[in-house]
Amino acid sequence: MNAIVIENTAIATVDAAGTEHASGHLIIEDGLITAVGPGPAPEGALPDRAQRIDGSGCLATPGLVNTHHHLYQWATRGHAADHTLFEWLTDLYPVWARLRPEHVQAANTAGLAWLALSGATTVADHHYVYPAGQAADLVDVQIAAAAQIGLRLHLARGSMDRGVSDGGLPPDHIVEDLDAALDATADAVDRHHDRSPGAMLQIAVAPCSPFSVSTELLREAAALARDKGVRLHTHLCETLDEADYCRRVHGCDPVEYMDKVGWIAPDTWLAHAVHLDADAQRRLGAAGTGVAHCPSSNARLGTGLADVPAMLAAGIPVGLGVDGAASQEAGHLGEELRQALYTARQLHGPHAMDARTALRLGTIGGATILGRDDHLGSLEAGKQADIALWDLTGLGHAGIADPVTALVLGPAAPLRLLTVAGRPVVEHGELRTADTAALARGLAAASANLREAPRA
Numbered sequence: 001m002n003a004i005v006i007e008n009t010a011i012a013t014v015d016a017a018g019t020e021h022a023s024g025h026l027i028i029e030d031g032l033i034t035a036v037g038p039g040p041a042p043e044g045a046l047p048d049r050a051q052r053i054d055g056s057g058c059l060a061t062p063g064l065v066n067t068h069h070h071l072y073q074w075a076t077r078g079h080a081a082d083h084t085l086f087e088w089l090t091d092l093y094p095v096w097a098r099l100r101p102e103h104v105q106a107a108n109t110a111g112l113a114w115l116a117l118s119g120a121t122t123v124a125d126h127h128y129v130y131p132a133g134q135a136a137d138l139v140d141v142q143i144a145a146a147a148q149i150g151l152r153l154h155l156a157r158g159s160m161d162r163g164v165s166d167g168g169l170p171p172d173h174i175v176e177d178l179d180a181a182l183d184a185t186a187d188a189v190d191r192h193h194d195r196s197p198g199a200m201l202q203i204a205v206a207p208c209s210p211f212s213v214s215t216e217l218l219r220e221a222a223a224l225a226r227d228k229g230v231r232l233h234t235h236l237c238e239t240l241d242e243a244d245y246c247r248r249v250h251g252c253d254p255v256e257y258m259d260k261v262g263w264i265a266p267d268t269w270l271a272h273a274v275h276l277d278a279d280a281q282r283r284l285g286a287a288g289t290g291v292a293h294c295p296s297s298n299a300r301l302g303t304g305l306a307d308v309p310a311m312l313a314a315g316i317p318v319g320l321g322v323d324g325a326a327s328q329e330a331g332h333l334g335e336e337l338r339q340a341l342y343t344a345r346q347l348h349g350p351h352a353m354d355a356r357t358a359l360r361l362g363t364i365g366g367a368t369i370l371g372r373d374d375h376l377g378s379l380e381a382g383k384q385a386d387i388a389l390w391d392l393t394g395l396g397h398a399g400i401a402d403p404v405t406a407l408v409l410g411p412a413a414p415l416r417l418l419t420v421a422g423r424p425v426v427e428h429g430e431l432r433t434a435d436t437a438a439l440a441r442g443l444a445a446a447s448a449n450l451r452e453a454p455r456a
């Protein structure tokens with residue numbers, strides 16, 4: 001039996017009541033949380049041969065949930081640093097067309113390692129560039145990388161079938177045939193989707209965006225996802241350019257368009273949703289459609305400030321996402337807590353969002369939009385033991401009395417421990433599942449290779 005007891009730590013459970021303990025304990029047995037409460041663990045409740053961890057000076061929270069990422073982009077960080085989204089995509093599509101399994105392997109392992117060090121235990125990765133002949137291989141590479149690092153992966157199998165010649169944005173040579181994209185997505189679900197409560201791997205159906213995907217693919221993808229019983233994901237309302245594109249091509253705004261093709265539903269989550277009017281917010285809230293809020297990426301690309309307080313007021317489930325590392329080079333999920341709070345206050349002033357709401361977005365909020373809130377996202381008995389133990393004893397957090405405020409508003413906190421299903425992934429600020437120096441060398445080599453190869 002694998003058992004860990006964490007004691008003497010502040011705890012923010014992020015349960016429905018917002019329960020917190022100034023000094024409490026957690027007991028983990030066989031990958032599950034079996035007890036959480038104030039004070040030291042009762043002697044009679046201690047498992048045999050349990051590892052005991054003194055969490056003095058720390059804050060225990062649920063592991064963070066990253067609801068939107070593009071791990072392959074870790075190999076192209078720093079490109080097109082001053083571009084708009086459409087300029088950025090136009091510049092990078094030809095580079096991504098050269099992706100090979102070795103590039104994706106280096107980018108995925110390095111990116112997942114960094115996310116673990118930033119407190120993430122679950123990562124939704126949206127990969128939508130599949131050069132000819134690479135589709136199945138790249139899916140297998142992504143899955144192997146997540147298994148190596150030890151994080152839960154929600155692989156959102158992306159697709160694009162609308163190239164420039166059909167009025168889309170991507171070059172024709174990197175889009176897939178509609179039937180091939182659907183068949184490959186169905187194959188990924190059939191081979192890999194795990195429906196168990198402790199699933200380390202789940203698959204979502206994820207055509208890329210309204211400006212790179214045909215109406216037929218969107219409709220067929222929705223039908224496929226519902227036939228297979230999996231979730232739907234795409235980008236939406238990220239920029240005003242996208243809104244203009246939808247009105248010009250489809251005669252309506254992006255949310256209306258996605259509603260027409262069957263996507264505005266509780267099994268869907270949308271990345272960004274920066275530009276939503278009140279009617280769109282009401283429509284998404286009524287449907288229970290989720291949003292992955294990516295505040296640092298939105299700032300990096302200058303796309304705008306997503307109005308999360310208004311979304312929450314409208315009943316929209318919201319989680320946090322880092323987004324692709326080529327549009328958010330820091331790639332630190334813990335820092336998105338602070339950035340989400342700042343973005344809300346930029347829109348509505350100092351009362352718009354507090355630190356605990358930001359923490360909810362990064363934990364139970366993300367678990368909810370991934371359909372995993374029964375098992376992930378809060379520290380409660382019976383849930384998966386995905387736990388972040390943040391060390392707040394250093395100079396950067398000294399003197400901040402409230403530990404949740406210290407975590408959210410202070411500098412990035414190191415991890416004394418990060419567990420996924422009770423297995424240590426990070427201990428004392430160091431990754432235990434891979435050699436980070438070797439990962440850095442591999443990523444640097446892959447990035448150089450992509451920069452130097454002739455453009456496709």
